[in-house]
Amino acid sequence: MIESLPKVFSALADDTRWRILARLGEGPASASALARELPVSRQAIVKHLDVLRAVGLVESQERGREVVYRAVGGRLSDVARDLERIGSVWEQRLSRIKHMAERDG
Amino acid sequence: MIESLPKVFSALADDTRWRILARLGEGPASASALARELPVSRQAIVKHLDVLRAVGLVESQERGREVVYRAVGGRLSDVARDLERIGSVWEQRLSRIKHMAERDG
DNA sequence: CTTATGTGCAACTCCAGAGTTGCACATGAG
DNA sequence: CTCATGTGCAACTCTGGAGTTGCACATAAG
Numbered sequence: 001m002i003e004s005l006p007k008v009f010s011a012l013a014d015d016t017r018w019r020i021l022a023r024l025g026e027g028p029a030s031a032s033a034l035a036r037e038l039p040v041s042r043q044a045i046v047k048h049l050d051v052l053r054a055v056g057l058v059e060s061q062e063r064g065r066e067v068v069y070r071a072v073g074g075r076l077s078d079v080a081r082d083l084e085r086i087g088s089v090w091e092q093r094l095s096r097i098k099h100m101a102e103r104d105g
Numbered sequence: 106m107i108e109s110l111p112k113v114f115s116a117l118a119d120d121t122r123w124r125i126l127a128r129l130g131e132g133p134a135s136a137s138a139l140a141r142e143l144p145v146s147r148q149a150i151v152k153h154l155d156v157l158r159a160v161g162l163v164e165s166q167e168r169g170r171e172v173v174y175r176a177v178g179g180r181l182s183d184v185a186r187d188l189e190r191i192g193s194v195w196e197q198r199l200s201r202i203k204h205m206a207e208r209d210g
Numbered sequence: 211c212t213t214a215t216g217t218g219c220a221a222c223t224c225c226a227g228a229g230t231t232g233c234a235c236a237t238g239a240g
Numbered sequence: 241c242t243c244a245t246g247t248g249c250a251a252c253t254c255t256g257g258a259g260t261t262g263c264a265c266a267t268a269a270g
Contacts, residue, residue: 006123013115014258025195027202032216044259046217051257065216065267073195080188087181090130094175097132119228137246149229151247156227170237170246 004055008079011055016040017048024058024071031067109160113184116160121145122153129163129176136172 011017019038023029031049035042049069052058056075061068116122124143128134136154140147154174157163161180166173 006118006120009114010118013111013118015111016258018111025191025198027198030216040258041260042216043218043261047258067217070199071195073192073199076188076192076195080185080192083181083185083188086130087178087185090176090178090181093130093132094178121228135246145228146230147246148231148248152228172247 005079005082008055008057011051011057014048016044017052020045020048021052021057021071024069025073028068028070030069034069110184110187113160113162116156116162119153121149122157125150125153126157126162126176129174130178133173133175135174139174 012021016038020034023034023037029037031042031045034045034049038045049058049060053060053069057072058069059072061070117126121143125139128139128142134142136147136150139150139154143150154163154165158165158174162177163174164177166175
């Protein structure tokens with residue numbers, strides 16, 4: 001679980017991919033449609049969609065001759081849960097160390 | 106808020122930075138100490154710590170002649186909250202679109 | 211049928227950033 | 241004081257990945 005996090009973050013690290021995700025968050029779209037709305041070529045869009053699909057943030061479905069993509073919000077929620085868990089563990093450890101330091105002077 | 110997310114994820118996208126964070130999650134440490142425990146040079150560690158500090162995932166404090174770093178779990182929880190919010194919005198929109206399609210279909 | 215539109219594959223450019231080495235300087239430890 | 245240890249700054253290499261162009265192919269639209 002935690003092993004796969006860097007991959008997901010790598011996917012979320014790119015501005016263009018965020019724009020794509022934000023757009024797909026409004027509703028499904030094809031690569032060509034996205035290329036018309038964003039200032040990048042269709043081929044670049046496809047590469048980004050491949051990356052997003054590889055980490056489960058996007059799903060694709062063939063519709064006629066088109067390939068329609070849609071954002072997977074549930075995947076984002078999963079990542080959020082992992083992060084929250086890790087962050088709280090850090091906080092607990094840090095406060096425990098602080099208390100020990102204060103006690104020992 | 107969402108504008109800063111790509112920066113944070115870019116910081117979290119690197120394996121070495123993740124190892125550094127995991128180590129700091131166990132307790133504070135200096136750059137030299139981290140360099141001894143990880144298979145990278147101290148200078149590389151410092152660069153990573155600068156990146157992590159820039160996005161609030163790590164804080165530094167001068168202790169004598171050393172500079173001690175510690176992980177900021179709260180920052181991670183903030184990011185988690187943002188992600189959860191965004192993901193749930195996507196899910197709501199998608200289900201609404203699906204229902205409309207079924208009704209009209 | 212003919213054409214416009216959507217995809218897939220491949221080769222290429224380009225640059226950010228991860229990591230290195232080297233050196234100079236400061237300061238706690240002995 | 242003397243020396244080991246911790247830092248800071250700078251220049252350099254090198255690889256991954258973002259974006260591009262070009263071409264071939266498939267298929268809905270007219």
